[in-house]
Amino acid sequence: MLSCQHITQKASDYIEGKLNFWQRLKFRAHLRACIHCDNFLRQLRLVIGYSSRAGHQCASEAEVQQVLHRIRQAESTSS
Numbered sequence: 199m200l201s202c203q204h205i206t207q208k209a210s211d212y213i214e215g216k217l218n219f220w221q222r223l224k225f226r227a228h229l230r231a232c233i234h235c236d237n238f239l240r241q242l243r244l245v246i247g248y249s250s251r252a253g254h255q256c257a258s259e260a261e262v263q264q265v266l267h268r269i270r271q272a273e274s275t276s277s
């Protein structure tokens with residue numbers, strides 16, 4: 199199974215559809231088993247969805263990094 203670190207690194211590729219079939223399959227398997235990454239993907243989708251609707255093309259990467267940072271902090275304090 200993929201590690202949580204791998205998931206957070208590849209999350210934006212997954213959402214943008216850049217991963218191949220097997221990578222997506224492994225991604226989904228992890229998301230079913232891991233509530234942390236499931237929540238992370240949900241938040242990341244919201245951020246990316248908001249950015250594209252608002253037309254902030256340059257802001258999305260910074261916002262993604264912000265969410266990544268927040269999730270990593272939450273993970274390190276909860277375990």
Ligand SMILES: [Zn+2]
Binds near residue numbers: 205
């Ligand atoms: Zn995970």
